[in-house]
Amino acid sequence: MTERSRSSRPRRPHPPRRRTGPVRPPAVDPARQAALDTLRAVRQRDAYANLVLPGLLRDRRITGRDAALATELAYGTARAQGLLDAVLAACSDRPLSEVDGAVLDALRLGAYQLLRTRIPPHAAVASTVDLVRAELGSGAAGFANAVLRRVTGQDEAGWVEEVAPDEETDPVGYLAMAHAHPRWVAQAFAEALGSRGEPLRSALAADDARPAVHLAARPGECSADELAAMTGGDVAPYSPYGVHLEAGDPGDLEPVRERLAAVQDEGSQLCALALTRAPLDGPDERWLDLCAGPGGKAALLGALAAVSGAEVDAVEKAPHRAELVRKSVTGLPVTVRVADGRDSGLPPGGYDRVLVDAPCTGLGALRRRPEARWRRQPSDVAPLARLQRELLTAALDLVRPGGVVAYVVCSPHLAETVGVVADVARRTGAERLDTRGCFPDVPDLGAGPHVQLWPHLHGTDAMFCALLRRPA
Numbered sequence: 001m002t003e004r005s006r007s008s009r010p011r012r013p014h015p016p017r018r019r020t021g022p023v024r025p026p027a028v029d030p031a032r033q034a035a036l037d038t039l040r041a042v043r044q045r046d047a048y049a050n051l052v053l054p055g056l057l058r059d060r061r062i063t064g065r066d067a068a069l070a071t072e073l074a075y076g077t078a079r080a081q082g083l084l085d086a087v088l089a090a091c092s093d094r095p096l097s098e099v100d101g102a103v104l105d106a107l108r109l110g111a112y113q114l115l116r117t118r119i120p121p122h123a124a125v126a127s128t129v130d131l132v133r134a135e136l137g138s139g140a141a142g143f144a145n146a147v148l149r150r151v152t153g154q155d156e157a158g159w160v161e162e163v164a165p166d167e168e169t170d171p172v173g174y175l176a177m178a179h180a181h182p183r184w185v186a187q188a189f190a191e192a193l194g195s196r197g198e199p200l201r202s203a204l205a206a207d208d209a210r211p212a213v214h215l216a217a218r219p220g221e222c223s224a225d226e227l228a229a230m231t232g233g234d235v236a237p238y239s240p241y242g243v244h245l246e247a248g249d250p251g252d253l254e255p256v257r258e259r260l261a262a263v264q265d266e267g268s269q270l271c272a273l274a275l276t277r278a279p280l281d282g283p284d285e286r287w288l289d290l291c292a293g294p295g296g297k298a299a300l301l302g303a304l305a306a307v308s309g310a311e312v313d314a315v316e317k318a319p320h321r322a323e324l325v326r327k328s329v330t331g332l333p334v335t336v337r338v339a340d341g342r343d344s345g346l347p348p349g350g351y352d353r354v355l356v357d358a359p360c361t362g363l364g365a366l367r368r369r370p371e372a373r374w375r376r377q378p379s380d381v382a383p384l385a386r387l388q389r390e391l392l393t394a395a396l397d398l399v400r401p402g403g404v405v406a407y408v409v410c411s412p413h414l415a416e417t418v419g420v421v422a423d424v425a426r427r428t429g430a431e432r433l434d435t436r437g438c439f440p441d442v443p444d445l446g447a448g449p450h451v452q453l454w455p456h457l458h459g460t461d462a463m464f465c466a467l468l469r470r471p472a
Ligand SMILES: C[S@@+](CC[C@H](N)C(=O)[O-])C[C@H]1O[C@@H](n2cnc3c(N)ncnc32)[C@H](O)[C@@H]1O
Pocket: 268, 290, 291, 292, 293, 294, 295, 296, 297, 298, 315, 316, 317, 318, 321, 339, 340, 341, 342, 357, 358, 359, 360
């Protein structure tokens, strides 16, 4: 089988057949086609599902329930890929590596519907086989039909028991399969949680679910109560600026278009706020965001600086991301510079507060990036940890004696979190502050001195934050 047309336009359904019985529904429905085309873009072009799908929905004028179905199927299938592939491999008479990529995309989409949705099995199989037939002909459709019929033999729990490692002897491998995470990611979570039992199960399960949309009201412009009233959302439990929405495209919301609010995980809001809440003696006017793109935290810091009379410098290495920062901080007291944070040319000791929101594996934000967990590799960690150490060291040079640095990553991987902080604190003599005090009313913050947030405990991304003070 070979891959055929890769057009992103919807396929034309089969010409209607002459038949005397009840009329057959259209062979290919637009929601499933959009989901399938998204999965293909992810596989072929390394695209991001959450950037591709909204464009397809807009171009094809897919709205309402169809858009919701396409989103559930595309993101859910991308997220569950490892589990789906293990099940499909058990149901296929040939290795998945020998199955044509376009057929495999459709099989994953079909298996997702069978295992993780309430779509009736006959509809899940028939609609998937129709997609394959429309694009790849009846030979491929017959193969897809045979594989998916075998998938219908058990529900998700039954398949997990069959394809996952033994729970007794390999609890991490078992939970990784059950909650659709690569084993090394589950292992990193286990090490950060200090658990291979219930906490790990809860963390992986929460990371395997569709996240709520989080908004941040812009300080000085709009309160969380007002934003909740405007959007129909709920005021967030911990961030004074946060609002949660169950679902929907936040780009459509008027307060976001009017820049009264931005899309930002509540954990990210809390980490930016922690920098501003850290106790500080002396002047408090010059703030620095050393890794600012695309500008979520720079905008929150800029709005807080506007209220308190401070000024913010925002550094970003990638010019196109610096441009995004500029757009997000329009009208705020923020100056954006394109520079490498390790060698920024900014004045040593020139800042009262510095944020290092360092580039990282993003293992803490996997819920929001459906395909990311299958793309990241263990070999990504060491070079990032090196860069993180260099950026944190530079930040401690740029903050004044007695000033505060917040080191933040959206990853719970110990090599990127406590490993970096302990090493840099030891080499620079920086004092590690009890960060938990700057996360007021947030429960389950552990033994400190750093803070590790978790989706299953806090409903946020798994953000890490450590506050350090440069010795006076
Ligand atoms: C985790 S993101 C920051 C997110 C941002 N603070 C926000 O809230 O929107 C890390 C950023 O650091 C940038 N970066 C990577 N290496 C850098 C370096 N050496 N100096 C400065 N920025 C860097 C990346 O391009 C990326 O935009």
